[in-house]
Amino acid sequence: MKKDFLSLADWSRDDLLAIFDLTAELKAKQKRGEEHRLLAGKTLGMIFEKSSTRTRVSFEVGMYQLGGHALFLSSGTTQIGRGEPIKDTARVMARYVDGIMIRTFSQEGVEELARWSDVPVINGLTDMYHPCQVMADLFTVIEHKGEAWSGLTYCWIGDGNNMANSWINAAAVFGFELKVATPDGYRPDARVMERARGMGARITYTADPAEAARGAHVLNTDVWASMGQEAEQKERAAAFKGYQINSGLLKLADPKCVVMHCLPAHRDEEITDEVIEGPHSIVFDEAENRLHVQKAIMATLMR
Numbered sequence: 635m636k637k638d639f640l641s642l643a644d645w646s647r648d649d650l651l652a653i654f655d656l657t658a659e660l661k662a663k664q665k666r667g668e669e670h671r672l673l674a675g676k677t678l679g680m681i682f683e684k685s686s687t688r689t690r691v692s693f694e695v696g697m698y699q700l701g702g703h704a705l706f707l708s709s710g711t712t713q714i715g716r717g718e719p720i721k722d723t724a725r726v727m728a729r730y731v732d733g734i735m736i737r738t739f740s741q742e743g744v745e746e747l748a749r750w751s752d753v754p755v756i757n758g759l760t761d762m763y764h765p766c767q768v769m770a771d772l773f774t775v776i777e778h779k780g781e782a783w784s785g786l787t788y789c790w791i792g793d794g795n796n797m798a799n800s801w802i803n804a805a806a807v808f809g810f811e812l813k814v815a816t817p818d819g820y821r822p823d824a825r826v827m828e829r830a831r832g833m834g835a836r837i838t839y840t841a842d843p844a845e846a847a848r849g850a851h852v853l854n855t856d857v858w859a860s861m862g863q864e865a866e867q868k869e870r871a872a873a874f875k876g877y878q879i880n881s882g883l884l885k886l887a888d889p890k891c892v893v894m895h896c897l898p899a900h901r902d903e904e905i906t907d908e909v910i911e912g913p914h915s916i917v918f919d920e921a922e923n924r925l926h927v928q929k930a931i932m933a934t935l936m937r
Contacts, residue, residue, distance in 0.1 A: 638748040638755045639931050640741075642765045642803040643829060650769070650807060656930040657773050657923075664699060664926070671701025672933045678702060679731040680758070681723075683709040683738040684862075688897065688924055689758045689766075693735055696929040702936075705731065709738075724750035733936045739862065754935035756928075761796055761862070762823065766931065767896045768800040770923040772808075774916055775852055777923075778892055786851035787888075789813040791843045792877050792904050793870075794822035797856045797896055802826050806835035813838045815846035817873045843877050848886045854894045855879050855904045871903070880906045884914060892916045 642650065663670045678697050682690065690706065697704040709715040714723055720743055727734055728751045736744055736755065741762035748755040757765055776783045788805070790798050794816040802822055805812035806829070814822065818841055821827075830837060840846055847853060858874040859867045879893060893905070893914045901907040910917055 636752065636754055637935060638757075639765060639935060640744055640748060640755065640757045641763050642768060642800060642807055643833075645807065647807050647809075653769065653927070653930045653934055654773055654776060656933060657926050660929050660933070661923075661926040669701075670699065673697065673732075673936055674701035676700075676702035676732040676936055677730070678704045678733045678735055678932065678936070679707060679727050680704055681707050681709065681712075681714065681734065681736040681738070682758075683714075683736075684759060686737055686758075688921060689735075689737050692924040692928055693758070693932075696925055696932060700929055700933060702732075720746045721750040723747070725752075728752040733932060756931060756935065759796065761860075762826075763800050763803070764796045764896070765800055765803070766924065766928055767797065768804050769931070770927040771854065771894055771896070771920055772804060773927050774894070774920040774923050775892065777919065778916055779851070784808055784810050787811045787813065787849060788852040788854070789815065789846040789850040789887075790854050791815045791846055791879060791883075792855040792874060793858055793860070794820050795856060795860050797854075798822045799826045801854065802830045802835065802837060805837055806830040806833040809834075809836070811836045811838075813840065813846040813850065815840050815843045815877065817841060817877065820870075820873060843883060844886055847879075847883045850887045851891050852894065853879055853884070853887055853891060856896055857898070857900050858904055874904070878904055878906065879909055881908060881912075884909065894920050897921055 694704040724747045733754045735758045737758035739761050741760040744757050744760055790801050799822050858870045895917050
């Protein structure tokens with residue numbers, strides 16, 4: 635039966651742990667220079683309605699290393715950008731490719747694409763979720779913290795955006811403690827919070843970044859204005875003043891804490907240059923692991 639990767643909440647803990655195991659295996663083989671052509675002869679169609687650096691490069695390189703081929707499709711140069719119905723695009727592409735990755739605005743659009751597609755669909759980012767990124771983040775924590783990772787306290791500081799929503803889903807699925815600090819008016823999606831609550835998630839919501847950071851083992855943030863919100867930059871800069879991961883905030887966290895950012899970062903806004911370049915930062919390990927985690931996701935879905 636076809637399975638899609640649209641949101642972490644759609645997957646079981648055991649299935650996601652199996653993806654982490656495969657990630658570790660594929661990363662080790664790549665580092666040793668061993669071929670791992672699990673998707674030889676397969677093709678991934680990549681639909682981009684939002685610009686990208688890490689998503690495009692990591693999926694293209696990942697498919698190449700798996701022995702397959704990735705095809706880049708910009709919405710501006712395809713019939714999607716001219717208003718072709720999603721259900722038509724889905725049914726046609728599914729007859730050409732073995733999997734579809736889409737990076738776009740609407741989660742509902744991704745879900746409709748998956749509903750009509752006969753091949754697996756991977757959510758490369760929507761305004762609601764960024765599941766591949768959070769999988770890479772968690773795999774990076776596992777690499778640095780080992781078996782203790784699921785018992786750590788995680789915190790999210792900043793905008794209640796797609797990353798915050800995905801961290802909430804992760805906390806619900808894996809059961810770790812999560813503290814979320816956002817300004818009033820910028821909290822995560824209410825439906826996501828309610829679903830996590832129904833799954834018994836251990837999540838604290840606060841407007842105080844210090845409360846969220848106190849004792850935390852993993853600190854995470856993102857830009858204050860995401861793609862499509864550039865017109866709100868000044869308004870958001872005022873609202874998020876104080877929601878910065880800096881050396882002062884790190885003093886409240888666990889002494890051996892790690893800091894993450896999904897990039898691109900606006901240094902000295904949501905995170906200081908000192909922290910992102912400092913000894914607690916695992917930001918670039920996290921960025922590299924997008925490649926390895928996404929390879930495991932593709933291999934799991936498309937083999």
